[in-house]
Amino acid sequence: CGTGPQGVRKGNEFSTKDAADAELQAGLFEHQPSYEVLEPHTIVGFREIWLPLHGMGVPFSRANESGAVALDMENGKEVRVAVNVTRLRRRCRVLLKRNGREVFDTVRDISPEEPLNTTVTLAPKLLKDADLELAVTCPQDGLLISHRLPGRGEPERTSAGWLDRKSHPDEQSGDRFGGESDGVLERLYLKGVRLEKTGLAHYALAAYEQVLEQDPGFARANLRMGVLSLWSGQWQNAIDHLNRALARDPDLAEAQYYLGLAYAGLGEEDRAKDAFWVALRSQVGDVRCLMELGRLAMRQKESAESAGLFERVLAVSPDDTCAVGLLSASLRHIGRAREALRHLQRTLSRFPTNYLLRSEMRILTGELDRKSRAKRADKQFKELMGRNAEAYLELAVDYAGAGLLEEALDVLKQGISATRSGRYVQPMLYYYAGAFLEKLGRLGEARRYFRRGGRIKSEFCFPGRVEAIAVLERTLELFPGDAKAAQYLGNILYHRARPREALDCWHRAYAGMRDCAVLCASIAVGMWESDQPDKAIHWLRRALRVEPDDVRLALWLVQAMAEAGGKERERLKLLAELFKRHPERDGVREDYAHLLLDRGKVEKALEVISTHRFRTRHGIFTLTQLHLNAHTTLGERCLTRKNYGKALEHFEQAHQIPLGLGEDETRFHFYGKAHYLAGVCLEKMGRQAEARKSFQKCVAEGRHWLPELFYYDHLSYKRLGKRRAAQAALDRLRTAVEQMAKSHRARPAYVHYLRSLYLRALGRRGQAEKEARLARRAGWRPSQELHFRYRFGFS
Numbered sequence: 001c002g003t004g005p006q007g008v009r010k011g012n013e014f015s016t017k018d019a020a021d022a023e024l025q026a027g028l029f030e031h032q033p034s035y036e037v038l039e040p041h042t043i044v045g046f047r048e049i050w051l052p053l054h055g056m057g058v059p060f061s062r063a064n065e066s067g068a069v070a071l072d073m074e075n076g077k078e079v080r081v082a083v084n085v086t087r088l089r090r091r092c093r094v095l096l097k098r099n100g101r102e103v104f105d106t107v108r109d110i111s112p113e114e115p116l117n118t119t120v121t122l123a124p125k126l127l128k129d130a131d132l133e134l135a136v137t138c139p140q141d142g143l144l145i146s147h148r149l150p151g152r153g154e155p156e157r158t159s160a161g162w163l164d165r166k167s168h169p170d171e172q173s174g175d176r177f178g179g180e181s182d183g184v185l186e187r188l189y190l191k192g193v194r195l196e197k198t199g200l201a202h203y204a205l206a207a208y209e210q211v212l213e214q215d216p217g218f219a220r221a222n223l224r225m226g227v228l229s230l231w232s233g234q235w236q237n238a239i240d241h242l243n244r245a246l247a248r249d250p251d252l253a254e255a256q257y258y259l260g261l262a263y264a265g266l267g268e269e270d271r272a273k274d275a276f277w278v279a280l281r282s283q284v285g286d287v288r289c290l291m292e293l294g295r296l297a298m299r300q301k302e303s304a305e306s307a308g309l310f311e312r313v314l315a316v317s318p319d320d321t322c323a324v325g326l327l328s329a330s331l332r333h334i335g336r337a338r339e340a341l342r343h344l345q346r347t348l349s350r351f352p353t354n355y356l357l358r359s360e361m362r363i364l365t366g367e368l369d370r371k372s373r374a375k376r377a378d379k380q381f382k383e384l385m386g387r388n389a390e391a392y393l394e395l396a397v398d399y400a401g402a403g404l405l406e407e408a409l410d411v412l413k414q415g416i417s418a419t420r421s422g423r424y425v426q427p428m429l430y431y432y433a434g435a436f437l438e439k440l441g442r443l444g445e446a447r448r449y450f451r452r453g454g455r456i457k458s459e460f461c462f463p464g465r466v467e468a469i470a471v472l473e474r475t476l477e478l479f480p481g482d483a484k485a486a487q488y489l490g491n492i493l494y495h496r497a498r499p500r501e502a503l504d505c506w507h508r509a510y511a512g513m514r515d516c517a518v519l520c521a522s523i524a525v526g527m528w529e530s531d532q533p534d535k536a537i538h539w540l541r542r543a544l545r546v547e548p549d550d551v552r553l554a555l556w557l558v559q560a561m562a563e564a565g566g567k568e569r570e571r572l573k574l575l576a577e578l579f580k581r582h583p584e585r586d587g588v589r590e591d592y593a594h595l596l597l598d599r600g601k602v603e604k605a606l607e608v609i610s611t612h613r614f615r616t617r618h619g620i621f622t623l624t625q626l627h628l629n630a631h632t633t634l635g636e637r638c639l640t641r642k643n644y645g646k647a648l649e650h651f652e653q654a655h656q657i658p659l660g661l662g663e664d665e666t667r668f669h670f671y672g673k674a675h676y677l678a679g680v681c682l683e684k685m686g687r688q689a690e691a692r693k694s695f696q697k698c699v700a701e702g703r704h705w706l707p708e709l710f711y712y713d714h715l716s717y718k719r720l721g722k723r724r725a726a727q728a729a730l731d732r733l734r735t736a737v738e739q740m741a742k743s744h745r746a747r748p749a750y751v752h753y754l755r756s757l758y759l760r761a762l763g764r765r766g767q768a769e770k771e772a773r774l775a776r777r778a779g780w781r782p783s784q785e786l787h788f789r790y791r792f793g794f795s
Helices: 005-014 184-197 201-214 219-231 235-248 253-266 269-282 287-299 303-316 321-333 337-348 355-367 371-385 389-401 405-420 427-439 443-454 467-478 483-495 499-510 517-529 533-546 551-564 568-581 586-598 602-610 622-640 644-654 672-684 688-700 708-719 723-742 748-761 765-777
Strands: 067-074 078-085 089-098 101-110 116-121 132-138 142-149
Touching: 067 132, 067 142, 078 089, 078 101, 078 132, 089 116, 101 116, 184 201, 184 219, 201 219, 219 235, 219 253, 235 253, 253 269, 253 287, 269 287, 287 303, 287 321, 303 321, 321 337, 321 355, 321 389, 337 355, 355 371, 355 389, 355 405, 371 389, 371 405, 389 405, 389 427, 389 467, 405 427, 427 443, 427 467, 427 483, 443 467, 443 483, 467 483, 483 499, 483 517, 499 517, 517 533, 517 551, 533 551, 551 568, 551 586, 568 586, 586 602, 586 622, 602 622, 622 644, 622 672, 644 672, 672 688, 672 708, 688 708, 708 723, 708 748, 723 748, 748 765
Parallel strands: none
Antiparallel strands: 067 078, 078 116, 089 101, 089 132, 132 142
């Protein structure tokens, strides 16, 4: 909820007398960007495990449900051992082995309040290339947790890692679904689920479609395709997929529920009711089905039936604010306004910021002719809604979904009145009002509202509700020349994973909005995502002609040209002009410096980034990498000229990151190339002991996420005389090349570059040079070294 005033107020609403609201910063998902939007009345249960890190003193190496351990070597002669557990464990045995032999063994009680934190001292020669293994056991449960620190000569494990894998409730075995078994299709389906949870609906659709190509009746893939079709407003497509899911598994109640939503979206209310009742019989008391049946009853003017259904919802979920609000509307339509008022007062005491409840209180007090209370309720409603157009739209859609078009229209008119006093009126308020007026049979008034919506500026209108698709499509049927409605429809269709239809709408809008930079940029994004980079660049240039001072558009254009390949002179000219006009912009400086480095103007690139203080940012290291690459390049030039002293100076400066770059790079180490080349310089200068230290620094870095540095690990190990370790590093590089070559996300230029390093290590210089030329031809440049090599697109 956050710690601001509104967040605290919401947190208090979610709290009870015996349980305070807590916002979890972890959950069901493997990755931080993963998320899931829970549908109304949906419950997903999971278990959070508290990791007892307090008192360990060092970052943990591995954790599971039983506890956490840290195992690390310090100073070349000490091993740090730390253990903590999730609950008191008596007589725990902590055993440390070196190459299979015991070097530390202790038995003691361990608890979250009293962890084990100790240092084991061993002779340096015993720790050299040692394979360390730590195990924690207890008499009651046996092995609690173990961790292995492999010797330097063994390849690092880049897959599993420091935390046992999580799983989501949706990732269930196929045995429960019509005999669908684990295997290739199962893994592909689960890949789609994870992509969907990350918000990548278009990639999830592609994964599900691959599953259905091989097994058209795969129940869960059809179910998810149906859900995504509902999300994108494609009702008939959803019905087709959900019926296929039910043909494979007739007991799949989820499919029946979503089938009801699809029929309701098409306006086939009787068939929707049948589907909800079937789903309800399979899942007795399912609040979602009862809510939808209540809404359908309200649409069919059966208020008494809807009131009974909402009362059943509240018997299961007494704090359901939506059910209370719609129950109030149902009761006042059958003359039971006082009873509705009692429900509202009780629920509003707990949820004072709910839009629907405040609206119903305003309507009820007015109907009961309580002037002072009605006036106060109206004031509270207006204060809560403010000038928030989205709040008015959300409330109006809630009313319209229950067939209460007059109430929805009243809310929209209040929204128009409230926002008109500000600087901007949301056009969708007018479009929705026009659609509701048409359904009420007031055609002349509806047409006036549609026209008003088309006359408002379009810069800040990005509708997101699926209901807006039908509203805007109806607008374009009545007013085919409304370019703004076509633009808004394109925006929502693109958001809802319908890019081709979105592009058609944007092109239609462009005929009447040639001076709209946002529209041109939208078309550029659509062209880019449909693999038409030249057209994307063309539309970005058009957008920039409309808004020549828009720095973001200019940077988009530069990035698009870089992604498309070539055009370096044009990019350099554009960035030089931008830098001259906007030297204060961090993004302009960074892009300009990167391109200067690629064009061989290394000193100029360093000057651009070193004479400016960048804003602090965490988790991003692009300026650090630029600084490192620039100094390494200058050092290599000096090394070629046998100016070893100057070269060494540059290699040492490479890993001395200026504070002005604003990046926290202390968590990661990626200076292997600079350390190796510094060691080469020191060897040439006769400083053998210092050279060995530089080589050791190179191989001591743990950064499996930068495979190009495996090449310098290999060379460093060879200089240190460790043939087995050198071969292991080379094997890691070969594995990385093979994996990247198979990945659809890896840049071809990066694959060629890695392969050139591998071939060079094997001594096959001719083939290595050929791969290096292919890398340069595919777009590889010096500034791209030490960057993640996955392409996500400039948008």
